[in-house]
Amino acid sequence: MSARPNAATATVADESADPCCAAPLPVLGRDVTVPLVTGGEVTYAALDYAASAPALQRVWDDVAAYAPYYGSVHRGAGYLSQLSTDLFENSRVTVAEFLDCRPDDQVVFTRSTTDSLNLLAQAVPAGCEVFVFETEHHASLLPWRDARVTYLNAPRTPAQAVATLERALADRDPHGPALVCVTGASNVTGELWPVKELAAAAHAHGARIVLDAAQLAPHHPVSVRELDVDWVAFSGHKLYAPFGSGVLAGRSDWLQDAEPYLAGGGASRKVARRADGGVDVEWHTTAARHEAGSPNVIGVYSIASACKALTEAGFEGLVAREQHLVDTVRAGLAEVPEVRVLSLFGDDAPRVGVISFVVDGWNSSHFAAALSAEYGIGVRDGLFCAHPLVRTLLGSDPQDPGECGAPEAAPGERSLNAIRVSFGAGTPDEHVERFVRAVKELVRDGAQWKYRTEDGRCVPDRG
Numbered sequence: 001m002s003a004r005p006n007a008a009t010a011t012v013a014d015e016s017a018d019p020c021c022a023a024p025l026p027v028l029g030r031d032v033t034v035p036l037v038t039g040g041e042v043t044y045a046a047l048d049y050a051a052s053a054p055a056l057q058r059v060w061d062d063v064a065a066y067a068p069y070y071g072s073v074h075r076g077a078g079y080l081s082q083l084s085t086d087l088f089e090n091s092r093v094t095v096a097e098f099l100d101c102r103p104d105d106q107v108v109f110t111r112s113t114t115d116s117l118n119l120l121a122q123a124v125p126a127g128c129e130v131f132v133f134e135t136e137h138h139a140s141l142l143p144w145r146d147a148r149v150t151y152l153n154a155p156r157t158p159a160q161a162v163a164t165l166e167r168a169l170a171d172r173d174p175h176g177p178a179l180v181c182v183t184g185a186s187n188v189t190g191e192l193w194p195v196k197e198l199a200a201a202a203h204a205h206g207a208r209i210v211l212d213a214a215q216l217a218p219h220h221p222v223s224v225r226e227l228d229v230d231w232v233a234f235s236g237h238k239l240y241a242p243f244g245s246g247v248l249a250g251r252s253d254w255l256q257d258a259e260p261y262l263a264g265g266g267a268s269r270k271v272a273r274r275a276d277g278g279v280d281v282e283w284h285t286t287a288a289r290h291e292a293g294s295p296n297v298i299g300v301y302s303i304a305s306a307c308k309a310l311t312e313a314g315f316e317g318l319v320a321r322e323q324h325l326v327d328t329v330r331a332g333l334a335e336v337p338e339v340r341v342l343s344l345f346g347d348d349a350p351r352v353g354v355i356s357f358v359v360d361g362w363n364s365s366h367f368a369a370a371l372s373a374e375y376g377i378g379v380r381d382g383l384f385c386a387h388p389l390v391r392t393l394l395g396s397d398p399q400d401p402g403e404c405g406a407p408e409a410a411p412g413e414r415s416l417n418a419i420r421v422s423f424g425a426g427t428p429d430e431h432v433e434r435f436v437r438a439v440k441e442l443v444r445d446g447a448q449w450k451y452r453t454e455d456g457r458c459v460p461d462r463g
Contacts, residue, residue, distance in 0.1 A: 026057035027426030034376045037449045037460045042376035045431035050354045050422035056240040062305040091304035098307035100223035106252040108287045109300050113214040114139040116233035116248035123258035128177040134388040140181045140212040154392045158194040169205035178207035184216030190354030191345050199228045219352035221315045236303040245299030256285045267292035322353045325432050332436030342393040353423040364417040365458035370447040373460045375438040380420045
């Protein structure tokens with residue numbers, strides 16, 4: 001774009017330095033202070049990256065630089081409209097490069113990972129069989145309502161995951177379409193899944209595979225070619241971009257053959273009235289086919305900006321630094337006998353900065369509330385929109401109560417929920433060190449404040 005607004009340059013750590021000691025990437029909210037119920041204020045420790053990561057300062061600066069040039073895309077002859085269209089389509093190229101897509105792959109912009117997978121679910125051919133592990137986030141567990149779905153039991157090793165999938169695929173009709181849906185990194189345990197091996201198993205049996213990279217893309221490089229997946233989906237708000245944007249990238253044939261995800265302007269190429277009073281429509285065969293309506297240009301640009309920032313920062317250093325944080329948290333939790341870390345594949349399994357655990361004698365909502373109110377630490381408690389997986393990890397009956405959010409249980413009562421701490425490229429060492437210290441103090445000394453249940457959440461009792 002010839003007159004593209006100037007954007008701030010990302011802060012990149014010195015590559016010659018020890019990556020474990022490199023500075024975190026600047027993110028919004030890094031200096032926000034919050035009040036403590038015990039008095040005073042503290043800098044907020046955002047340790048809920050698995051739900052939504054804070055936006056990178058680089059991304060915010062890029063969006064702010066573009067904002068004065070804001071205009072509609074694809075439909076205007078004016079300068080700002082043309083500039084915005086250029087920016088929008090260049091963002092598509094940037095995302096394709098970030099994912100190392102194949103030449104014929106399409107990048108479709110959506111609202112989120114959930115939206116992306118629902119789009120793909122709408123595009124699967126009639127009679128398609130879908131294979132999904134029970135360990136998936138609901139975004140990839142639930143969209144396949146018009147397909148024949150086989151839910152696979154939770155594996156306990158990566159090799160078992162591949163073997164389980166191969167057995168299931170061997171029993172299917174080899175002549176019909178099939179699709180495997182799998183996560184790249186668990187949103188509950190953080191463990192990395194054997195995506196490349198699962199893709200090979202799927203293709204060996206004539207099936208396709210879609211990768212839910214919502215928890216993988218912010219932490220590790222994702223190569224569509226190297227992993228040999230057919231599609232990949234992820235969300236901007238987990239990739240250090242603002243809410244409201246997502247990506248579905250991959251093979252174009254099923255997407256081109258399907259009816260548009262939404263019918264309307266932008267998806268249609270030609271519309272004409274028929275003599276009988278009806279309407280004939282010719283739909284686009286490009287990504288625009290599934291992008292009806294005025295797109296979220298700022299959301300799309302923010303995703304592209306985040307992709308550039310992570311690439312320029314260098315995933316090798318980002319991964320090494322995050323592993324240092326993972327090791328710090330896991331070593332600290334291991335020193336507390338009352339803490340049980342949840343895992344499918346065992347302690348030695350590679351993982352991203354997502355760790356879930358339970359504490360003996362504590363209701364999970366109570367523990368999370370105390371971390372927030374007394375230490376200024378934000379974590380998540382509940383079933384993390386992965387109910388079957390958390391129930392399996394907790395060894396509970398599938399019919400036990402539990403919700404995505406907090407349980408209907410008072411402090412001290414047992415709850416079918418866990419606590420999740422998650423972090424990434426913007427997390428300072430002090431935040432995870434404070435978290436480990438807080439866990440030890442709460443288990444040893446108990447909460448300093450009284451808490452009560454209000455609207456299903458455990459909150460400080462200020463009465």
